[in-house]
Structure formats: C-alpha cells, structure tokens
Amino acid sequence: GAELVHDDDELMLITNGGTLVRTRVNEVSIQGRNTQGVRLIRLSGDERLVGLDRIANLVxxxxxxxxxxxxxxxxxxxxxxxxxxxxxxxxxxxx
Missing domain, CATH: 1.20.5 (Single alpha-helices involved in coiled-coils or other helix-helix interfaces)
Structure with a gap:
C-alpha cells in the first residue's frame, strides 16, 4: 500500500489476523529510488495486510x-x- 504522509504523522497497519502496527513516519528510514523500500510489518503464512491509514498529528x-x-x-x-x-x-x- 501507499499513503501520502507528513513527518509528524503516524501510520497504522492492520492485518487480517488482527495484528496492528502503529509507527511514527519520522522513524521510517528514507531510501533512494534504487532500493526495494522499507519493511514496516512482517506477515506470516497466509496473513495479509487489510488496512493502512494515516493518523494525522493534531497537536x-x-x-x-x-x-x-x-x-x-x-x-x-x-x-x-x-x-x-x-x-x-x-x-x-x-x-
């Protein structure tokens, strides 16, 4: 998935197995375009990512x-x- 975010936002990732991962955007390392990206969550077996949402930092x-x-x-x-x-x-x- 992809989401447009700002440095002070957070991301919430949700799997069909009920796993939730919430992480700050500014803690995700920045990669060049010739890389394969950054893994934010590890999925096991038949587990799938079913939700990705931006949590805006209000204050x-x-x-x-x-x-x-x-x-x-x-x-x-x-x-x-x-x-x-x-x-x-x-x-x-x-x-």
Missing part, C-alpha cells in the same frame, strides 16, 4: 497548543467587547 507541541488557546481567548474577548459596545450605543432614528 504537535504544547507551546503550539497554548498559543492556539491564547489566540482563541483573544478572539472571544474582542467579540465580547464589540457586542458590549454595540449594546451601549443608543438607537438613532434617521429622520
């Missing part, structure tokens, strides 16, 4: 998660401030 770093949370809090505070300003303005009639 890469605690600092990134904190920065995202701070940005969300700032956006919420700005929205609350705008709503309060709108409510404080008296209604005007055009004519």
């Amino acid at each position: 890469t770093d605690d600092a990134d998660a904190d920065a995202d949370a701070d940005a969300d809090a700032d956006a919420d505070a700005d929205a609350d401030s705008s709503a309060a300003d709108d409510a404080a303005e008296p209604a005007r009639e055009d004519e």
Whole structure:
C-alpha cells in the first residue's frame, strides 16, 4: 500500500489476523529510488495486510497548543467587547 504522509504523522497497519502496527513516519528510514523500500510489518503464512491509514498529528507541541488557546481567548474577548459596545450605543432614528 501507499499513503501520502507528513513527518509528524503516524501510520497504522492492520492485518487480517488482527495484528496492528502503529509507527511514527519520522522513524521510517528514507531510501533512494534504487532500493526495494522499507519493511514496516512482517506477515506470516497466509496473513495479509487489510488496512493502512494515516493518523494525522493534531497537536504537535504544547507551546503550539497554548498559543492556539491564547489566540482563541483573544478572539472571544474582542467579540465580547464589540457586542458590549454595540449594546451601549443608543438607537438613532434617521429622520
């Protein structure tokens, strides 16, 4: 199988015998195009690979998660401030 992945993703391989292998993409060695590739799972007897899935890394770093949370809090505070300003303005009639 083949899957488009990024360095911070993981791969999940599943066999018909119930074997699961989960590995980080950045731990797979990079090979040149003249090689036969990298074996990620050994299959025994009549066992077959039935699933291959990319697991995206949602949070890469605690600092990134904190920065995202701070940005969300700032956006919420700005929205609350705008709503309060709108409510404080008296209604005007055009004519």
